[in-house]
Amino acid sequence: MDLSTLDQATEPAPGLVVFRLAPDHKPNQPQRWRISHKVSGLAIADSMQRENALKGAALLAKVTDWTQDADTVKAAIDRADLFAKLSFVWCTEPDAYPLGSAADASRNGTYTDVDIETAAAEAKASGFNALEVLVAMSETVPWCGLDTEDFNEAHNRIAELAGAN
Known part of the structure; x- marks a missing residue:
C-alpha cells in the first residue's frame, strides 16, 4: 500500500494504516476515515472522526500481528468480537451505515x-x-x-x- 497516494495517511501501528477516504469514494458514506491492512490493502474498519480511527488502530494493534499476510490475520481474529470491541471507539465495519444514495457526505469532517x-x-x-x-x-x-x-x-x-x- 503506497501511503503517498492516500489523504492524510499514517501508520499508527505496524501493519495498520489510517487515512481519509477520497471524496469520490462512496460519497454517501459519512464515515470518511478508514483503517486498512497495509500488507494487503484490505479495509478493516471505518470511523467518522480521525481521532476515533486512531483509537481503533491502537485497539487493533493489541489483537494480532498485522504485519502478516491477510489470510494469516483473518485466521487469527474473531470478526464478531473484533467489531464488538471496535464499536467502543466508534469504529464500524467498512462501508456500513451509508446515507441515502443521493446524499453527499464526502466533505464530512472538513469545512471552509x-x-x-x-x-x-x-x-x-x-x-x-x-x-x-x-x-x-x-x-x-x-x-x-x-x-x-x-x-x-x-x-x-x-x-x-x-x-x-
Whole structure:
C-alpha cells in the first residue's frame, strides 16, 4: 500500500494504516476515515472522526500481528468480537451505515470559512443559542465528522458570528 497516494495517511501501528477516504469514494458514506491492512490493502474498519480511527488502530494493534499476510490475520481474529470491541471507539465495519444514495457526505469532517458563515447565518435566522448550535452541528455534515478540538473551534466561530450565547 503506497501511503503517498492516500489523504492524510499514517501508520499508527505496524501493519495498520489510517487515512481519509477520497471524496469520490462512496460519497454517501459519512464515515470518511478508514483503517486498512497495509500488507494487503484490505479495509478493516471505518470511523467518522480521525481521532476515533486512531483509537481503533491502537485497539487493533493489541489483537494480532498485522504485519502478516491477510489470510494469516483473518485466521487469527474473531470478526464478531473484533467489531464488538471496535464499536467502543466508534469504529464500524467498512462501508456500513451509508446515507441515502443521493446524499453527499464526502466533505464530512472538513469545512471552509464559507461553511462557517453559512451555518452562522442559519443559526442567527433561527435564533439559536450556543447549545442549539452545538446540537444542530452534531447531526449534520460537515460538522459531525470533525475531531473534538476542530469541532469546538468551529462551534465557537459559528456561535460568535451568530451572536448565540
